[in-house]
Amino acid sequence: MATPQRNTLFLTSLPLLFSLVTAVLAAVPKQQEQDRITSLPGQPPVTFQQFSGYVTVNEEQGRALFYWLTEATSLPQKKPLVLWLNGGPGCSSVAYGASEEIGPFRINKTGSSLYLNKYAWNREANILFLESPAGVGFSYTNTSSNLKDSGDNRTAQDNLMFLIRWMSRFPQYRYREFYIAGESYGGHYVPQLAKKIHDYNRAFSRPFINLKGYLVGNAVTDYYYDNIGTVAFWWSHAMISDGTYRSILKNCNFSAENTSKECDNVVDYAMNHEFGDIDQYSIYTPTCMPNNTVRHKRLKSSLLRRRISGYDPCTENYAEKYYNRPDVQKAMHANTTGIPYKWTACSDVLFKYWTDSANSMLPIYKELMAAGLRIWVYSGDTDSVVPVTATRFSLGHLNLKIKTSWYPWYSGNQVGGWTQVYEKLTFATVRGAGHEVPLFRPGPAFILFRSFLAGEELPPSF
Structure with missing residues (x-):
């Protein structure tokens, strides 16, 4: 039982405790307000709120990640x-997700509106939208060596730290249904972050990062099966000769x-002498002239470069x-x-010096499927x-039981693609889409x- 003196001490400390709590709570909306975007230059009127800014993920090395939140329209x-x-x-x-794929705005040719x-x-x-890792876009590090020692493991850890601290700044999103989506090498980022969150959540009876699932498109999944599937695509789509294929x-x-x-040597020959001047990310659409001369080999990589569709193939230039x-x-x-450098859509330095890259995401898929997460994988079918x-070869080795054949x-009265639903995963193609599916086929x-x-x-009829 507390003594009268202790009770008095407790009562006298209540105002101080109350003022501290009030100050902490007041700081949250203040931080949000500092990040509010009132309007972007050349922006049309909108009804939804936007916020953007930095979240420090490592104080010692000075790594901070840049985000842009576009809230729902209703x-x-x-x-x-x-x-x-x-x-x-x-x-x-x-540059990509927000400005030419799924974001609320597109940029005109002059970059003026x-x-x-x-x-x-x-x-x-x-x-x-998150620019990750540090060194991408506006995200930065005060430790220059970080630009040459980034990799999968640190990226996943920094992304988790970002979410934890971002949700402290935006507590209204704590416990909200949460999903992760991405594409290309995001096929590593997305499941790796999902696993980090899943492991982190074990410490809580009610996790405030309420992860429900993830969605990945044209995703780097398993180097061995991806590479076999990539070469098979080149041959089956008449991009290379029989002799080169063999x-x-x-x-x-x-x-x-x-x-x-x-x-x-043989891959270089295929790309330089047999592919021709095509957009490898969308093989049936025109390239952005005159910047279509750089080709990137991908048997062990997937650096985004050129794009297009019935859409303008130079949208990346407008973003820059x-x-x-x-x-x-x-x-x-x-x-x-x-x-001390220009904002660019991609960092060649990070790509060149990437230090660790897991060979396969399939073990993570198995773990997170067993945990009950909703997992969807989709592919634009004109991406080489x-x-x-590549995706079908990789997913095929999960040996999943088919739920819907x-x-x-x-999409409307047209076939949007094809799909197969497994007991713990859904796979879908998007017909006529290249590497960035929402750019090429936004409706589907x-x-x-x-x-x-x-x-x-997905809807089986129109």
Whole structure:
């Protein structure tokens, strides 16, 4: 039993305790308000709120990640939160996801104004774009060596730290339904972060990061099966000759850590003499002239470069014009430390010096499927860099039980693609889409996203 003196001490300390709690709670909306975007230069009127800024993920080395939140267009307080991650490694989610795929705005050719995206995913959810790891886009590190020692493990840990601290700044999203989505090398980032969250949540009876599942497109999944599937796509889509196909299979050991000189030579020959001047990320659409001369080999990598569709193939260039504008950076609370280099869509330094890259995501898939997460994998079927055949070869080795057999799904009165539903995973193709599915086929991609959030199978008819 407490003594009268202790009771008195407790009572006299209550005002102090109350004032401390009040100060902490008051700091939260103040931090949010500092990150609020009132309006972007050249932006059309919108009804939803936007926030952007930095979250420090490592004080000792000075790593801070830049985010951009576009809240749902209606009832944001009742809709889930979705984190979007582009890949590379080293490419910006602001450049790609936000500005030419699923974000609310598109950038005009001169980089002077924005226009609305009819199929923006924030019609269905609150979308959080993250530039990760440090060194990508506006995200930065005060330790220059970090640019040459980034890798899968640190990226996943920093992304987890970002979410923990971001949700302290935005407590209204704690316990909200949460999903992760991404593409390309995001095929590593997304499941690796999902596993980090799953492991972190074990310490809580009610986890405040309420992870429900993830969605990945044209995703780097398993190097061995991805590589076999990639070469099969090249041959089956008449991009390489029979002789080159046989030579690649003969000289390339897809299970080796490093490719041989003989393998490099035959792949280089295919790309330089047989592919022609095509956009490898969308093989049936035009390239952005005159910047279509750089080709990137991908048997062990997947660096995003050129893009297109019935859409303008030069949209990446417009993003680089827009986000290097001082008035845009000021409106977004970006580049506050004066980064000594231009904002670019991708960091070649990070890509070149990437230190660790897991050979396969399949063990993580198995663990998270067993944990009951909703997992969807989709593929644009005209991408030759991380093609549909690569994904099918990789997923085929999960040996999953089929729940709903292969069928065409519809977008309007047209086939949007094909899908097969397994007991613990859904796979879907998007017909006529390249590497960035929402860029090439925004309508079908929106249907796919809406179905994923609802946990419903894709529409079998129109």
